[in-house]
Amino acid sequence: MTTQPARNTQPAPLVIDGLDVPVLTADTVVVGTGSAGYCAADRLHDLGGGTIVMVADKIGAGASRNAGSDKQTYYKLTLSGGDDDSVREMAETLFSGGAMDGDNALAEAALSARGFLHLVDLGVPFPQNRYGEFIGYKTDHDPRRRATSVGPYTSRSMVTQLEKKVQRDGTLILDECRVVDVVTTTAADGTRAVAGLLVLRTDVPHVPSPAQETETHDGDGAAPASPYLLLRCSNLVYATGGPAGMYRTRVFPNGQWGASGAAYRAGVHGKNLTEWQFGLASTKPRWNVSGTYMQVIPRFVSFDAEGGDEREFLTEMIDDYGALMSLVFLKGYQWPFDIRKARDGSSLIDLLVYRETVLRGRTVFLDFTRNPVQDTFDPSALSPEAYDYLERAGALTGTPIERLRTMNEPAYQFYLDRNPYVDLTKDLLEVDVCAQHNNGGLVVDAWWQSNVAGLFPVGEAGGAHGVYRPGGAALNSGQVGATRAAQFIAARRGPEHVSVLEDAAFAVAAAPVLADARALVAGATARAAAGEPENVHELLRDLQALMSEKAGPVRSAASIGEALTQVTAWLADYEGIVTASASSRQSVNRTFLVRDTLTSAYVYLSAMQDYVDHGGRSRGSVLYTDAGGDLPVASWGEGAGQALDLPEIFRFALDGGALDSEVQEAALDDGEASFRWRPRRPLPEDDDFFENVWRAFRDNGNVY
Known part of the structure; x- marks a missing residue:
């Protein structure tokens, strides 16, 4: 019988790639401190899912805490009045948005009341009448009155109360940690599994050379704090938000960047990325x-x-x-x-x-x-x-x-x-x-696990939505996905089921990831030291401008191709062209951030190109220019129905639901994007005979 590495609240040093690197061990690492991430940590604690550590690049940043609208909406099952509603009907509403998998739709409907009432119990002040009914209103793409709100800061209220709960639980939360890469292992059959996560600590200076990393000491003779931290774990709950950093013209708050690129490099597939x-x-x-x-x-x-x-x-x-x-x-x-x-x-x-x-x-x-x-x-x-x-x-x-x-x-x-x-x-x-908002994202199954065992994308990072979704469905999806992931981890991937890697095996898995990160920074800072101008911030600005101009709400096959050509070149040359100052924590931080954003942009642009090649036309929130289509028309006066004098870029043809029953999945293999189209998973048939369900549930989690 092997001895499991201890789960520590303090990192222990381990020699990896010839360097003493601090390694912190936990059963599950939750990446992101938005409402989905905090929900996952909260649920894991209460379900007894093993040791938990949370990491974030900036705890006070992110969309949950800083984004909203006039009346930010939470979408859930009807909990008031005499209106007819059911789990199945809500699932059908979600499913009807097109390109959404039925098991995700059913789970989001089934757990919506549970997730919503949990937030109520934590202190989110959703309005109710004197009899305890939670009053609703109709939102977009909603046939019922399922929506509710606490005003413009609904998600902020959610994240505030969830954070208080996680703090009461005593869960360790590490701030100022930039995701660098996911550490994985590959089995003989080619399947991959989570082994850990490499992050850059942005609260400590970066040491510019490998020699200094091992030899430089501060004034009292102690070795300087390592800018790298490895987290060893069996499970990653990936609540990093959507890849918001790709666009210049965006309403995502400052500090919301996403970290999807690291997931794609680790072999996680994407889903509905065009949406x-x-x-x-x-x-x-x-x-x-x-x-x-x-x-x-x-x-x-x-x-x-x-x-x-x-x-x-x-x-x-x-x-x-x-x-x-x-x-x-x-x-x-x-x-x-x-x-x-x-x-x-x-x-x-x-x-x-x-x-x-x-x-x-x-x-x-x-x-x-x-x-x-x-x-x-x-x-x-x-x-x-x-x-x-x-x-x-x-x-x-x-x-x-x-x-x-x-x-x-x-x-x-x-x-x-x-x-x-x-x-x-x-x-x-x-x-x-x-x-x-990105309705697509990283691929998830019915339990919000990706194709990489142990990696669970939740919130906007996970591609649970379809082409259309009711307003407020994203807030519900984050709570449901986090709950489902926590349930599955506790039942099937806790410490009694899945072991973290021992020191030697973990060092082997982490060494190439760490070596790649060190080489990237060494090259970037060496060029700056040699006098080349710092360009990491300029690269990010140029990428964002390119994406907004060529791949925003109005796109064409030509504009997507132009953007893809440029992004492919930037990404291929990145290690040789990026220049960053070793003395600037932000500059070193952005060296990894820009690589991550470029990776995401490459996969997303490739998905857009594949969508057009697959016959995709205008749908959802995107106009694809089509020379064979029509211009918008007047809906008023004597000229009603006549084409408006608009630029040809606005000529389009509607998809008309032609691809609603299909899902596009993306993969990044050896730096090349590849795609497959599959039928969306149907809505599961009801299994509502009580004795059968009860028997399966009693049988130690056959429902999983």
Whole structure:
């Protein structure tokens, strides 16, 4: 019988690649301190899943804590009123979004109430009436009233309460750790399994040369702290968020980067990577301008590069006053860019903003101080839906800011509390069509385990969604995925089931990963020491600009090909061209961050190219330019149904659900992306005979 390495709260040194490296051992490492990561740690603790360590690049950063919208939504099973609903019906709603696996849809529906009520018990103040019903409302792509909210900071409230619970549990949380690479082992049959994780500690200086790494001491004679830390484990819960760093025009908060590249290098497959969600958002500060911000019908204006030549540009294309007002109002309900609504609906607004910012190089703002088109607001021109809503809200008169403060004072106050500060009573609000969420991600099975044994992508890192999803489904998916992963680890991958590697085997597995990291930094810092200008920050900016211009909400086979050619070249040459200062912790940190982002961008662009080659057309939140398609048309006046005078880049053909029953999976093998298309997994058939289910459940976890 072999002796298991001790699980320690303090790292123990181990000689790997000729270097003394601190190694911390745990059964499960949770990467990421957002709501999904904290949920996984919380559940693992309560389920007795073994020792747990959490790591994050910056605990206070990330989308859960810093992103939101006018009324950030949590989507769950109906828990109020007399409306019909069931687990199966909610699963069918999720499944109907296209390209979503049925077992994930059923699990998200089945565990939605459990995840939601757990948050309630932890202290998230979801509204309930005096009888205890949790009141809901209808969100986008939702046939019921399953949505609920605690306001613009729903996810922040979630992460705050989950964090308190994890801290009460005493779980070790390590901050300022940049993911470098996943350590894996490969079995004789080619299957891979998690063995650990290499991170860069960004809270200590980097030693520039291997000799100094082993010989340099600080003032009291002690060896300097190693900038590298290895975490040895059997399980990784990968809650790193989506690869937000790929895009320049994004509403993801500063500090949300993702770490998907390391997963792809470790052999984890991707799923539905083409399916990004885009929407109108303010850029300074970053925030979704959904809901009330659009329903009060602000004025859209643009300026040239010098800040002059003000234009109320929507009127150039939408020359009917009532239609313009009604389409802007609808953006509140229909906030994400939806190609199905671009032909003659509210998503035409997104395309016109995109034309101003990307094609014309202008800057777009929302003006809440004046009414669109004319000084006096004329509600009689509104569509019945818009008129009735504003009438019930008591907001049929005044200016947009007066309507906003009447309907939703906190939405106004929000921008007063941000950096930069914006007072909507007098300031214009800069906006653009921004990357907001990746519906695809790393592949997951019914228990949120990837194709690499022991690696569980949860939250936005995991590709659990389809092409469309109800608003708020992402928050529920993160809680469900984390819970499912914790259940499976506790039942099948705890310390009594799966052993961490012993010292010698772990050193063998980790050595090439560590050697590669050291060589990358040594080359980058040596070039800087030799006088070459530092370029790691410039590379990141250039990549982000390229992705937003060529692979954002409007794409074509040509633009994707151009971007892929450039990213492939950058990635192939990266080890020889990246230059970073050894004396700058941020510079060394970004050496790994940029490599990770380039890796993700290469896989994502390759997936977009493969999607087009597979016959994919415009769907979800993306317009693929198609010379054989149609331009958007007017939905108003005498010219209704006639094509608008828009650039040919906006000519498209709808997918029409042609690929809804298929899932695209991506793999990175020896630096080359490859793809397969498979049928999506169907919704599981009901097995609701009680005695059978009870027997399986009693039999020590046959449900797993």
